Amino acid sequence: MKFSVNMDKVVFLLFFLFLNTVTAQEIKVLDYYSKEPIVNVAVYNQDKSKAALSDLEGVCDISVFSENERITFKHLSYEVHKATKNQLLRNGAEVFLVLRPEQLDEVVMSISKWEQQKKDIPHKIVALNARAIAFTNPQTSADLLQNSGKVFVQKSQLGGGSPMIRGFATNRLLLTVDGVRMNNAIFRGGNLQNVISIDPFNIEKTEVIFGPGSVIYGSDALGGVMNFYTKRAIFSHKDSLEVSGNSNLRYASANNERTAHFDINLGKKKWAFLTGVSYNYFDDLKMGSHGPDSYKRENYVTTENGLDVLTTNSDPRKQVSTGYDQWNFMQKITHKPNNNWGLDMGLFYSETSDYSRYDRLIRPDKEGSGLRSAEWYYGPQKWFMGNVQLNKKGKGKFYDGLKITTAYQYFEESRNDRGFQDAILYSTKEMVHAFSTNVDFENKKIGDLRLYYGASYVLNKVGSDGSQKDITTNSISDAPSRYPDGSSWQTAAAYLNGEYKAKPNFSLLSGLRYSHVWINADFDKTFYPFPFDDANLSTGALTGSIGFSWFPRANLQVTLNGSTGFRSPNIDDVGKVFDSEPGSVVVPNPDLEPEYAYNMELGIQKNYNDKVVFKGAAFYTYLVDALVRRDYLFNGESQIEYNGELSTVQAMQNAAKAYVYGFEFGLEAFLTENISLVSNLTLTEGIEEEEDGTDSPSRHVPPTFGDVHFVFKNQNLKTDFFLNFNGEIANDDLATSEQAKTYMYAEDANGLPYSPSWYTLNLRTQYRLNKGFAITCSLENMTNQLYRSYSSGIASPGTNLILGVDYSF
The missing domain is CATH 2.40.170.20 (TonB-dependent receptor, beta-barrel domain)
Known part of the structure; x- marks a missing residue:
């Protein structure tokens, strides 16, 4: 009887391990920065004889692949990612893909405060995503703008940074954070350093509009708008x-x-x-x-x-x-x-x-x-x-x-x-x-x-x-x-x-x-x-x-x-x-x-x-x-x-x-x-x-x-x-x-x-x-x-x- 009880435990344990192994064959594909699931990611081996596709939850079944087989994850909007099945399972059965920076269908929000395709917009907009910001590793948000190569930044002191866009600066440019106007009643014509109050570690995306943005943002948006x-x-x-x-x-x-x-x-x-x-x-x-x-x-x-x-x-x-x-x-x-x-x-x-x-x-x-x-x-x-x-x-x-x-x-x-x-x-x-x-x-x-x-x-x-x-x-x-x-x-x-x-x-x-x-x-x-x-x-x-x-x-x-x-x-x-x-x-x-x-x-x-x-x-x-x-x-x-x-x-x-x-x-x-x-x-x-x-x-x-x-x-x-x-x-x-x-x-x-x-x-x-x-x-x-x-x-x-x-x- 004692032997039988032990066998029951062994059978139960083997069954549990089997279920766990089967479950582990599912991989979730997520956006590296937003952690949101990515739909329709193509998953295949080197000769494309085996393939899978991520569903609405970003999940795909990789049970068809062998343990040491090199698997490719590909999506039009993301960088290609490659790893073996063993590596994927060891990393917690999650794959994180990084957005490609050159997407023509990039979405921006600055022109209307709603998502629009960048290719449909006549204004010049520069967008910096979290990936680009993390790579340049700026000391302040003023340095973040300067690192773009498209915004000139003046500094009167180390704790400063006053952007210049198309010949305008200070209170002729507008700052917003999450859609809220940061310019206030004492923003001056002399150089400003308020942008350093914005922590670059907390920024998901920065969009800079070049030229007047007064239709959406009102006063001060003469030379441009910087949206954080x-x-x-x-x-x-x-x-x-x-x-x-x-x-x-x-x-x-x-x-x-x-x-x-x-x-x-x-x-x-x-x-x-x-x-x-x-x-x-x-x-x-x-x-x-x-x-x-x-x-x-x-x-x-x-x-x-x-x-x-x-x-x-x-x-x-x-x-x-x-x-x-x-x-x-x-x-x-x-x-x-x-x-x-x-x-x-x-x-x-x-x-x-x-x-x-x-x-x-x-x-x-x-x-x-x-x-x-x-x-x-x-x-x-x-x-x-x-x-x-x-x-x-x-x-x-x-x-x-x-x-x-x-x-x-x-x-x-x-x-x-x-x-x-x-x-x-x-x-x-x-x-x-x-x-x-x-x-x-x-x-x-x-x-x-x-x-x-x-x-x-x-x-x-x-x-x-x-x-x-x-x-x-x-x-x-x-x-x-x-x-x-x-x-x-x-x-x-x-x-x-x-x-x-x-x-x-x-x-x-x-x-x-x-x-x-x-x-x-x-x-x-x-x-x-x-x-x-x-x-x-x-x-x-x-x-x-x-x-x-x-x-x-x-x-x-x-x-x-x-x-x-x-x-x-x-x-x-x-x-x-x-x-x-x-x-x-x-x-x-x-x-x-x-x-x-x-x-x-x-x-x-x-x-x-x-x-x-x-x-x-x-x-x-x-x-x-x-x-x-x-x-x-x-x-x-x-x-x-x-x-x-x-x-x-x-x-x-x-x-x-x-x-x-x-x-x-x-x-x-x-x-x-x-x-x-x-x-x-x-x-x-x-x-x-x-x-x-x-x-x-x-x-x-x-x-x-x-x-x-x-x-x-x-x-x-x-x-x-x-x-x-x-x-x-x-x-x-x-x-x-x-x-x-x-x-x-x-x-x-x-x-x-x-x-x-x-x-x-x-x-x-x-x-x-x-x-x-x-x-x-x-x-x-x-x-x-x-x-x-x-x-x-x-x-x-x-x-x-x-x-x-x-x-x-």
Whole structure:
């Protein structure tokens, strides 16, 4: 009897092992980044005598293959994957495929806020997916944009990055995160660094629209729109809880960077939770060796026993006081009660330490023998966003898709500066509370016509205060604020956008938007006798776009697009008081109007037998009623005292026109199955015309820039050897405001400031050991060039070794 019982157990165990073996013959095929199942993946052996196909759940049966037989997984939209049956079973019976970057049917969301085929859109859009971002391994989201080779980025300090697109920058470009407008009422015309608040580890995809995007996004979208879509919480495909996640470590030698990131996803059938945390530490940045000596940091200010001292820098290539650190946090919650409804919630928080504005710290004093500032630093830059999006699919009476997005954002920043051997530290602190609601509809009911329409409302409340501290006595007293405290900026808008598929090879897109903007600001006359009590602006703007995408042949695409954009004055334009440069002070001007842009763009794409793809675009933008900073009279005076210094008065004014034109080229050549060449080139020119008929080069027009990449990749290895380059901007081609910043530029043969050309040679490699581990190694600026990008106060890194480790589970 005892023997019989044991036999029963053995039989049961053998039966269990048999069932387990049979079950293990099923392989699930998933998207590497989204973890979603992939349907219709062809699975076959070397001579294609055995084959299988993945079903709606991404599952396929591989029982027909032998254990050591090499199996190929192939899908039109994904990279080919090969492995033996034994390897597949050892790896948990899951296969992860990576999207091919060159898909012509790539889907984008930026033009209408709904999914559209990129090939049907006449606008130029650059899309960067999570795979490309992980390979370039950027330190910040500003570097992410710069690594694309199509966006120029200016830096005033290490904790910064101000994108320039088609001759526009700062508050003439729009930032969005998950469809929520990030631009606020105090986005300024000077260089911005808000983009660094967005954690590149949390980004699923970035889409950049080139040219005006006001029809969908309203004010500020003059030169382009940068849309950041963050990673989504992933549901389980089983009845049980599924746990997955990623961890990343990175080190960079040029600024002794130490970065750590961790995220974890908990997925059920109807609920999913994603939590991500990142920490970055950056030391002072070290510049290269071969370049202008004027870029070197020969000395800096230290304070000893309350006395400022000019100290010789023991290593002039080390840019003292550029280091900082930063925390980022993200929490996503997704609920899908059924196939028609979905609810997405997101919480984001970012905070930096204090970080110096390096370009202000290297300004010489009036005599030219020392430095003007003992301290000039930003206080912690804080950003919080909570957003909720309700999605509905199905056959509504007037729509097939509905999105309702509501968000609250909090921004905090401060500025602190003290002159050399001055006892007073001047500080201003700004807080913005931003509320927004968007309602967007998609309608596919009218044959070949798709309609997209909606409405939005945004409210910004601005808090601002000023103080001054005597560092010898630690006494603190009130001082002027940067903006009118309690001021508000709000806008309401409605839009209609249409896509008409006239023929299979011809698509027409057109849209209209009306926006209205209100500003209310009350001025405090405690410190300045303003000749006005308040600023109350009420302005409206109608913008539109029309364009087509045409394939005269299957391998040739032609696009043409005309669009208008506008930017309404904000609180920064209307009510700011600050020192723009040594000896100048900007004061409020309540009599401002919106500026308008008119844009034309022609694009062409030619595919040569799927071996070479050429892309080109030409554009022209005309800006009227341009808001520019010009000399001004304050109570009849051309000069006033500001922070203890007699300064020339300036104010924002609708005092100029401008035009920008240029060409953008791209080339992709697939030399072999594993080797490709990718190159980008951008040429831009721009002129500002004053009311008196004089003109000058536009400040935010970058030099000619581009890159060339030689890429090798196979299933586990990708290597990129590439060249980055910038052209020269001669003194005559520098904007007038830039010519005055002699401390930031090199000297030409005549002793005049100019921006030299430069290049760097770089190598980047990523090796994936298995589905869990990947190692990234980069060597940037291999020849140790010493250079500054145009308009940047900080010199770029010298030779920089970057090591990264990524583990996914």
